[in-house]
Amino acid sequence: MTTKLFGEPVQRREDPRLLTGQGxxxxxxxxxxxxAAFVRSPHAHARIRDIDVxxxxxVEGLVAVYTxxxxxxxxxRALPLLIPxxxxxxxxxxxxxxxxxxxxxxxxxxxxxxTDRYAAEDACALIEVDYELRKPVVGLxxxxxxxxxxxxxxxxxxxxxxxxxxxxxxxxxAREAIEAAPHTLSFRLDIERSASMPLEGRxxxxxxxxxxLRVYSSxxxxxxxxxxxxxxxxxxxxxxxxxxxxxxxxFGVKIVHPWPEEVLVPWAAMTLGREVKWAExxxxxxxxxxxxxxxxxxxxVGFDDEGRVLGxxxxxxxxxxxxxxxxxxxxxxxxxxxxxxxxVGAYRVEFTAVxxxxxxxxxxxxxxxxxxxxxxxxxxxxxARHLGKDRTAVREANFIRPEEFPYDQGMIFQDGxxxxxxxxDYPEMLRMIKELIGWDSFERRPGRGIGIGCYVEGxxxxxxxxxxxxxxxDGRVHVSTGLTSQxxxxxxxxxxxxxxxxxxxxxxxxxxxxxxxxxxxxxGTFASRAAVVSxxxxxxxxxxxxxxxxxxxxDALEADPADLDIADGLVHVAGTPSASIxxxxxxxxxxxxxxxxxxxxxKATQFSGTASPDRPPVAxxxxxxxxxxxxxxPIRSTFAAGMHAAVVETDPDTAEIxxxxxxxxxxxxxxxxxxxxxxxIHGGVAQGIGGALYERMVYDxxxxxxxxxxxxxxxxxxxxxxxxxxDHLETPSPLNPLGIKGAGEAGVIPVSAVIASAVExxxxxxxxxxxxxxxxLFEARRRNRG
Amino acid sequence: xxxxxxxxVNGTARRVRVPARRLxxxxxxxxxxxxxxxxxxEHGVCGCCTVLLEGRPVRSCLTFAVTVDGAEITTVEGLxxxxxxxxxxxxxxxxxxxxxxxxxxxxxxxxxxxxxxxNPVPTDDEVIEGISGNLCRCTGYQNIVKAVHRAAxxxxxxx
Numbered sequence: 001m002t003t004k005l006f007g008e009p010v011q012r013r014e015d016p017r018l019l020t021g022q023g024x025x026x027x028x029x030x031x032x033x034x035x036a037a038f039v040r041s042p043h044a045h046a047r048i049r050d051i052d053v054x055x056x057x058x059v060e061g062l063v064a065v066y067t068x069x070x071x072x073x074x075x076x077r078a079l080p081l082l083i084p085x086x087x088x089x090x091x092x093x094x095x096x097x098x099x100x101x102x103x104x105x106x107x108x109x110x111x112x113x114x115t116d117r118y119a120a121e122d123a124c125a126l127i128e129v130d131y132e133l134r135k136p137v138v139g140l141x142x143x144x145x146x147x148x149x150x151x152x153x154x155x156x157x158x159x160x161x162x163x164x165x166x167x168x169x170x171x172x173x174a175r176e177a178i179e180a181a182p183h184t185l186s187f188r189l190d191i192e193r194s195a196s197m198p199l200e201g202r203x204x205x206x207x208x209x210x211x212x213l214r215v216y217s218s219x220x221x222x223x224x225x226x227x228x229x230x231x232x233x234x235x236x237x238x239x240x241x242x243x244x245x246x247x248x249x250x251f252g253v254k255i256v257h258p259w260p261e262e263v264l265v266p267w268a269a270m271t272l273g274r275e276v277k278w279a280e281x282x283x284x285x286x287x288x289x290x291x292x293x294x295x296x297x298x299x300x301v302g303f304d305d306e307g308r309v310l311g312x313x314x315x316x317x318x319x320x321x322x323x324x325x326x327x328x329x330x331x332x333x334x335x336x337x338x339x340x341x342x343x344v345g346a347y348r349v350e351f352t353a354v355x356x357x358x359x360x361x362x363x364x365x366x367x368x369x370x371x372x373x374x375x376x377x378x379x380x381x382x383x384a385r386h387l388g389k390d391r392t393a394v395r396e397a398n399f400i401r402p403e404e405f406p407y408d409q410g411m412i413f414q415d416g417x418x419x420x421x422x423x424x425d426y427p428e429m430l431r432m433i434k435e436l437i438g439w440d441s442f443e444r445r446p447g448r449g450i451g452i453g454c455y456v457e458g459x460x461x462x463x464x465x466x467x468x469x470x471x472x473x474d475g476r477v478h479v480s481t482g483l484t485s486q487x488x489x490x491x492x493x494x495x496x497x498x499x500x501x502x503x504x505x506x507x508x509x510x511x512x513x514x515x516x517x518x519x520x521x522x523x524g525t526f527a528s529r530a531a532v533v534s535x536x537x538x539x540x541x542x543x544x545x546x547x548x549x550x551x552x553x554x555d556a557l558e559a560d561p562a563d564l565d566i567a568d569g570l571v572h573v574a575g576t577p578s579a580s581i582x583x584x585x586x587x588x589x590x591x592x593x594x595x596x597x598x599x600x601x602x603k604a605t606q607f608s609g610t611a612s613p614d615r616p617p618v619a620x621x622x623x624x625x626x627x628x629x630x631x632x633x634p635i636r637s638t639f640a641a642g643m644h645a646a647v648v649e650t651d652p653d654t655a656e657i658x659x660x661x662x663x664x665x666x667x668x669x670x671x672x673x674x675x676x677x678x679x680x681i682h683g684g685v686a687q688g689i690g691g692a693l694y695e696r697m698v699y700d701x702x703x704x705x706x707x708x709x710x711x712x713x714x715x716x717x718x719x720x721x722x723x724x725x726x727d728h729l730e731t732p733s734p735l736n737p738l739g740i741k742g743a744g745e746a747g748v749i750p751v752s753a754v755i756a757s758a759v760e761x762x763x764x765x766x767x768x769x770x771x772x773x774x775x776x777l778f779e780a781r782r783r784n785r786g
Numbered sequence: 787x788x789x790x791x792x793x794x795v796n797g798t799a800r801r802v803r804v805p806a807r808r809l810x811x812x813x814x815x816x817x818x819x820x821x822x823x824x825x826x827x828e829h830g831v832c833g834c835c836t837v838l839l840e841g842r843p844v845r846s847c848l849t850f851a852v853t854v855d856g857a858e859i860t861t862v863e864g865l866x867x868x869x870x871x872x873x874x875x876x877x878x879x880x881x882x883x884x885x886x887x888x889x890x891x892x893x894x895x896x897x898x899x900x901x902x903x904x905n906p907v908p909t910d911d912e913v914i915e916g917i918s919g920n921l922c923r924c925t926g927y928q929n930i931v932k933a934v935h936r937a938a939x940x941x942x943x944x945x
Contacts, residue, residue, distance in 0.1 A: 011881065019891060
């Protein structure tokens with residue numbers, strides 16, 4: 001690599017358009033399209049007796065009204081269950097429009113298409129749906145009680161039940177180990193619902209030309225939307241293309257697919273022969289997209305005098321909402337990532353995923369890890385308190401040691417592969433975080449506490465991503481990958497990789513993501529995987545192109561390819577800079593031509609004399625063009641890690657909690673762009689602070705989400721987020737060519753654990769429920785202090 | 787019933803016919819094609835739709851287009867110079883990595899442009915207060931705060 005770009009804080013290449021209003025988000029497209037709007041259920045659980053669309057028919061501008069009965073058989077089928085699992089014995093998904101029964105407030109019942117959104121909403125308001133109300137199931141306890149059922153054919157509301165056991169080396173199970181341990185503790189932990197809540201909601205825009213369908217969707221996976229839409233509409237795959245334009249944040253919710261609207265809007269466009277668009281509004285997003293987090297955990301732990309965990313037994317109740325389109329990934333991640341950087345004697349984890357009449361639960365940044373880390377870190381703090389030891393000493397006593405990698409946790413991870421940590425240095429990381437926050441010199445006093453939280457995050461899950469790299473005869477480098485971008489700076493980070501690998505100035509590199517016209521094979525952007533999986537695929541594709549470029553240049557320069565290097569877009573003989581050939585010319589030579597449409601092309605035509613007459617113009621085994629495609633398919637996930645610490649102050653009268661310092665030490669292997677990684681961490685911590693102190697989804701007993709607006713769902717503003725101090729440890733991953741690990745979700749993962757730890761330290765009593773509001777802390781003081 | 791109004795948007799007078807209930811945000815985006823102004827909540831909390839009305843930041847999603855007939859409006863598309871050079875605020879946001887997905891960014895840029903016009907050298911607290919009506923879900927605000935200070939420096943260098 002001749003151009004030092006990898007590891008540099010290169011400024012983002014997507015910014016100029018986003019700063020000038022030239023970004024193209026979903027609702028910025030399709031100005032002439034018809035607008036769709038939906039009648040959504042106002043009830044959490046009801047049978048639909050009748051739908052009267054009559055009153056809406058006079059609305060000026062109305063084009064079409066559809067209920068489930070209007071949908072063709074194929075379009076009206078239940079949405080797919082994307083990630084089946086043997087433990088998900090009662091997986092259930094919704095229909096694109098409600099079929100007979102609605103199971104949460106916000107479920108789409110009628111689709112209206114009109115000349116603009118105002119008219120579509122006017123029509124929605126006039127449609128009368130006659131509901132026969134059923135008693136809703138709200139909250140985990142009610143779901144487990146099972147007296148009322150969300151799905152008539154799912155007994156006890158239990159969708160899935162999974163037990164995983166990792167015995168101690170001697171063969172003892174966790175329960176046995178706990179019984180035999182010198183010390184034991186039992187407790188319950190509660191975590192509330194929150195949601196991804198990107199500032200741009202979901203949206204779909206479809207164009208049908210009578211043969212081909214083009215769909216734009218604000219999605220985290222355009223390739224999968226393409227396949228899902230083709231399947232639902234019965235179209236041959238080559239006739240469908242899906243593009244994720246600029247996407248205004250995702251954080252997990254946009255990985256689910258196909259959403260009802262992703263099937264219905266393209267279908268309506270085909271049926272009507274008109275462009276159709278739907279852009280979700282904020283209330284729709286609250287009540288019809290997805291939530292996450294809610295769990296109740298019952299924990300038993302046995303440990304020795306040093307605080308070493310001999311046995312850990314965790315029982316998780318997971319609220320899955322009304323449907324399970326994304327399978328049971330969230331509780332699987334909680335179960336398998338719970339152990340964090342620790343080796344425990346024996347581990348047993350059991351989860352029960354239950355249905356409730358609430359919005360479905362699918363991954364939100366962290367995807368079950370914040371809950372698992374909350375459990376493990378609360379456990380560590382409780383052990384320390386029980387033994388009268390420093391909280392960091394107990395963690396240290398349980399760490400996996402640097403020499404123990406690769407470390408097999410003995411479980412199956414969310415990708416169906418063994419949970420084997422590839423690399424890390426947890427003791428060093430602890431030393432760094434203690435130094436950064438000043439752990440040993442911290443002056444504790446009532447109302448002022450310090451907390452810590454550690455986590456390990458499996459990142460870069462497979463199955464694969466790909467990259468395509470083409471150098472054109474103008475010397476430009478065109479990179480594409482199939483996964484999508486929602487603000488992670490992929491256009492910059494991937495350009496850095498390509499520029500470094502190819503030895504070209506970054507200004508000549510352009511990157512396209514999430515456009516199936518450019519790259520059709522991809523999985524999607526989730527699980528902190530884009531940099532790891534697409535980044536490595538692009539590097540591998542670049543290496544192919546580089547090899548080809550050197551081969552062609554070696555011929556032209558009559559040199560040995562091994563003696564060649566590329567710098568600043570010039571292939572040159574090492575040590576002899578004058579003997580060189582630009583990549584633009586190599587690109588010309590790579591594509592023998594008959595027609596000279598420009599000056600560069602003329603050099604590659606049949607009478608230009610550049611090709612040997614003894615060989616076919618395209619040699620055997622070669623392909624025309626200076627381009628290459630490659631894939632990276634990881635054998636397993638790579639495991640990033642981090643430790644956070646915070647200092648909080650609690651107001652003695654108002655019980656307000658103020659985070660006065662927040663420190664992060666983070667290890668995601670080699671950094672491609674430290675500026676972008678830090679930005680990801682800042683944003684993650686801010687979401688974590690929201691989840692720890694402010695954000696919750698409040699359902700009343702009727703299943704109404706009573707805080708479904710930004711007025712009442714309290715996302716942090718600048719006034720609520722502390723300054724984040726960061727430091728990096730770089731333990732390269734041995735699993736992939738670039739040595740990188742994922743960073744996208746990291747910041748959010750341990751925050752609730754850290755804040756609980758600090759508040760507990762400040763207040764002197766246990767904090768076992770998150771988020772914690774001032775009024776909850778106030779009540780907790782009364783309970784604990786009388 | 788529709789009303790014919792004139793909006794002076796980014797220095798250009800634009801005549802448009804709108805129903806009384808047309809939001810200014812929808813008018814800018816869908817009638818005038820200026821899609822840089824974004825809509826994040828439609829209830830005035832997130833600040834994505836912030837534009838400058840006679841130089842002052844307003845929520846265009848809480849403003850009916852007919853109520854600002856004749857007014858001067860600046861949107862994100864009008865912040866750069868006529869030569870296309872980015873404003874100090876825009877450059878500072880790029881330099882400090884003050885944006886990720888970019889959806890909230892136009893609202894922040896308008897808010898900060900007005901903030902620095904009022905208070906060219908704000909303190910840290912004044913910056914945080916000044917941007918506390920805008921939500922960002924990506925950045926955690928730290929680099930936005932940094933960008934505001936940097937923009938103040940860049941502005942000072944230019945004047």
